Amino acid sequence: MFIWQQLSKSQQVDALARPAISDSDTLEQGVKRIINAVAENGDTALFDFTKNFDGVALDDLRLAKSQFQLAEQALSQSRKDAINTAYQQIKTFHSAQRFQDIDVETRPGVRCQLKSEAIESVGLYIPAGSAPLPSTVLMLGVPAQLAGCERVVLVCPPDKNGKLANEIIYAASICGIDEIYRIGGAQAIAALALGTQTIAAVNKVFGPGNKYVTEAKKQLSQSVPGFAIDMPAGPSELLVIADKGANPVFVAADLLSQAEHGTDSQVILLSDDEATINAVAEQLQLQLETLSRKDIAKKALAQSRLILCADIDEAALVSNLYGPEHLSLQVRDTDTLLSKVRNAGSVFVGDYSPESAGDYASGTNHVLPTYGYSKVASSLSLADFSRRYTVQTLTKYGLQSLAQTIVELTDAEGLDAHQRAVTLRVGNGNSDSIGGIECDESSVQDKGDVA
């Protein structure tokens, strides 16, 4: 246990330090080679890599139509019900995020709009490590569907038999996705960014992945003009602020739910009550013993930080410094604390809002900024599947009324042609003649609504 106020400045920095992300040349070069191979050999490279990395020789990259019905038939009703319920929850919250066009007459005859348009084609990367992740399919597939993206492509590495989990296929299908490719790793991201004979390139790729996937997203978003990715990725994080009234059993369970993600998961507890910290520490050991992913969680916990703060205000301050991906507020006065929280990807308020609820089914998105990016980046939302652009419509009167302003500013900036695009239309109000070019300086009487 650390006591925040007894730490020096540099110890405080260390206490909130994140694990270094290995940015090795080997990784960079390895991924570059994979990308180049896909760029040069297209599908052939994808077949080769899938054989080498996933251990299966495929005949066909795309999942056959027949698999969708088979997947649905193979799943238990209770599993389908769970996926349907989560789908509905996520849909309800993301539907409420629809962008409302903004339409303002900034002065008579000058109408400015901010409008939204779905991104035409998007790719969703779904990892398949120890277990399938249908929840991630829903977190990406639901907003893509709601945004109205014309083409939604899902990629997921196959198992040794060339199969994808039934849960993945079923979840994709209820999100309206029928274009699924059985590829994973850096090669899948390269295929989505560059396109191959079978797979047309997409505009933007979403989703989590291992270090090869993350590196490929980084490289391709830098090198392929117009290609974008969702957000920078780092290890998952949870910070819990707990007061004396918090239940140590709950707090420990939450910290463990984060710790089981990976050995580099970050787990931080802040409390103003030493007894609570000790009780949580005890519960962590007790609950750890019976977890199937005990070994992973144990390693992550070894790096965990239990920090005693002077009061809950100080805890809020420390949390804001860290900027956690997930922030759990297990305190009595949640309203006051919530008002002091600045930087977090998603906030879980009160004793009955475990991170698990948001990971699966409350309705919020579980793709969140990590590694300090919660200070600048937003949680994934409907907005990420569309783009906003402006539209302006000026009447002759509207332009005339801004002419003098634009003439002054273009003078300041030395941009004649910018100025002339205005004065040739409406004059500059001083009836100067302009380099022998015929001007339209007729009196302007077409004021009135531009809408």
Next chain:
Amino acid sequence: MFIWQQLSKSQQVDALARPAISDSDTLEQGVKRIINAVAENGDTALFDFTKNFDGVALDDLRLAKSQFQLAEQALSQSRKDAINTAYQQIKTFHSAQRFQDIDVETRPGVRCQLKSEAIESVGLYIPAGSAPLPSTVLMLGVPAQLAGCERVVLVCPPDKNGKLANEIIYAASICGIDEIYRIGGAQAIAALALGTQTIAAVNKVFGPGNKYVTEAKKQLSQSVPGFAIDMPAGPSELLVIADKGANPVFVAADLLSQAEHGTDSQVILLSDDEATINAVAEQLQLQLETLSRKDIAKKALAQSRLILCADIDEAALVSNLYGPEHLSLQVRDTDTLLSKVRNAGSVFVGDYSPESAGDYASGTNHVLPTYGYSKVASSLSLADFSRRYTVQTLTKYGLQSLAQTIVELTDAEGLDAHQRAVTLRVGNGNSDSIGGIECDESSVQDKGDVA
């Protein structure tokens, strides 16, 4: 002039090709050296680079308070009026973009919110090449002010006397900015991203710049965790769609206003009327002659494309393929055409909406996605100066009602600890005992509003 339908597929691709952005190793290494120098030597490096690159030995990086009043006194009233009018226009449109919190009960006892928070500290880069750019100060400073960023820092390279333009200082001052540093180039971006003795690091940097600035933004946003930039930058672009009724004088003036930006500016005209294309071509030559930036515009025009389309629908299609930064619609039926436009940073509707209007004073932002990024990226708006995050509040009843869903999904994903964070709180509905740990499975009766 090209005729779209007579071009082969590959000629069509070439006709819409953008100039290659030189991604030289020299540039990359040079900028890396500058960044490393700032990282190691802080202010000293900034003084050195300013002496070498800007030709002035400064005593102090920060602009003195006294300079603000002097700048205001030195400016003519008409210049101040113009800056004030543009400020007001931009403020009116960006004020309308305020994010409305989203607050949904996705089911009884489960409340999900999407909230917005200003990014704490932002840096605004204002170039100073041949002339000052007060318009860019306003385009970045107004949304930063409206978003409520706690700290807004402006950097701008000084002239040989260590001065900044009065217009820059005055525009900053009406945006409420008093922290201005007289630095530019890659070293300025490095200072903002990394911090020095004098300049505290910021969370996000905005603004245009030369290739060194762009490269520094790219490198630092990749290497400094939690540091973000506004958007990828490329040469400026304008695509005009003009019909038979368009005024060739206006169209040519707009194309020239784009061409004068830089020799790599992209200028494209699409029309369904050959006579219009010819008349515009003639006007281009005529108007070019009297421009002060004639040499620049001439080079850009040499790369311009005048394309004859079968009809306006085809023009819309070609424009969507290209995805221009600026799109001007000088046609009679603007409504129909506007409904077909998908990809553009900002759209200028009708004969009296020149790009110049949006560049300065209509109210829209002139920081826009270029180089094909309009297919995935948004025009700069108030949203870029804040971040959205989710908040969820579940009652015991709410969590109970989702328990079975979460249990099923955690089973599918093999995440025990995630499951237990729920079952320890409310059971799983099947009253299983959980590994000897005391569970809270009391009946749940606290339904009701979470708000």
